[in-house]
Amino acid sequence: MNRYYWVLGAFAALVALLAVGLNLNPRDVPSPLVGKPAPAFNLNVLATPDKTLGPKDMQGKVWLLNVWSSWCVSCRQEHPVLVEFSRKVDVPLVGLNYKEVRGDGNFDMSKMPADEEKKLAFQRANQWLAQHGNPYTLTVMDLDGRVGIDYGVYGVPETYIIDKAGIIRMKHTGPISPDVLAQKIMPLLAELNK
Amino acid sequence: MKRRFLIALFIFGSLLGSTAALADAATEAATAADPVAEKRLQKLSEELRCLVCQNQTIADSNAELAQDLRREVRTMIKDGKTDKEIVDFMVVRYGDFVLYRPPVKGITLLLWGGPIVLMLLGLFMLQRYLRRRSTRIDAEDQPLSADDASRADALLKENDQK
Numbered sequence: 001m002n003r004y005y006w007v008l009g010a011f012a013a014l015v016a017l018l019a020v021g022l023n024l025n026p027r028d029v030p031s032p033l034v035g036k037p038a039p040a041f042n043l044n045v046l047a048t049p050d051k052t053l054g055p056k057d058m059q060g061k062v063w064l065l066n067v068w069s070s071w072c073v074s075c076r077q078e079h080p081v082l083v084e085f086s087r088k089v090d091v092p093l094v095g096l097n098y099k100e101v102r103g104d105g106n107f108d109m110s111k112m113p114a115d116e117e118k119k120l121a122f123q124r125a126n127q128w129l130a131q132h133g134n135p136y137t138l139t140v141m142d143l144d145g146r147v148g149i150d151y152g153v154y155g156v157p158e159t160y161i162i163d164k165a166g167i168i169r170m171k172h173t174g175p176i177s178p179d180v181l182a183q184k185i186m187p188l189l190a191e192l193n194k
Numbered sequence: 195m196k197r198r199f200l201i202a203l204f205i206f207g208s209l210l211g212s213t214a215a216l217a218d219a220a221t222e223a224a225t226a227a228d229p230v231a232e233k234r235l236q237k238l239s240e241e242l243r244c245l246v247c248q249n250q251t252i253a254d255s256n257a258e259l260a261q262d263l264r265r266e267v268r269t270m271i272k273d274g275k276t277d278k279e280i281v282d283f284m285v286v287r288y289g290d291f292v293l294y295r296p297p298v299k300g301i302t303l304l305l306w307g308g309p310i311v312l313m314l315l316g317l318f319m320l321q322r323y324l325r326r327r328s329t330r331i332d333a334e335d336q337p338l339s340a341d342d343a344s345r346a347d348a349l350l351k352e353n354d355q356k
Binding site: 026029030031032033099103105145149150151152154155 | 245246248258259262263266285286287288289290291
């Protein structure tokens, strides 16, 4: 009798292990960038294309960097949360528009000249924000996704919280739900802004 | 004989060529220009995980990100970076998860050591089982008592008569 308990126990342990494993989110890859300085960039600002912005300009502030794109379906899902956030909270929210044109998949990039891509990207991004509301203090345009690679972006939307010293304190992959905002992001912002 | 060999070589070569053509057009053009660099790209790409389709390498995957990362690796090769520098570039951005062969360290100890530990555990249990079994068999392997022997004989005889 005793050894059957033993087998049953081993089986239960295996089931528990698999249950935990299956409930983990495989997308939740820990970012090595947390705790490191936000990678530098200097990208054109959507509203004022002749100006550029980079993390240096945000030094001394706690801010959010949100990676988005008009072709990204999950961004649409999180957008109302961001709009609500921007109304209520006085924390700069910088949008990083990621591969607006070439990420879409509907364009033959080998036939599109760079200036046309740029024009189209600005136009599409502006239109999307006009349509869905603009929660961003500013949006910068990462046309070819190079900055995205520096930030380890692999699934839009992604959100980074960067502290006053320019250190990345948190990364969230996937859409921000009201729960994530209330339970993870707001407490961290309050702590960093103390 | 020599001709047959040449034909085989030709078929083999064109097969190789067709898989390369499937990979993507950019690769093909670059291979023609610099076969050594492309070979390195291929080798490196097979070590790196595509984070979008997580069970593929960036060599296998045709996801956007995989293409971008291949382009990135190609640029770094052209810039004369070493393999280690290129791999470090990826690890800094995407973490150890980007490596198909994660390094042995604290957090991956279970991953690397787990199978060995399980095998040792299995061997230990097998050995214990076999030992117990043989002592049990030894214990049971007593010669029959005179009483039992006569009973067994009786039973066997009964069987023969049927």
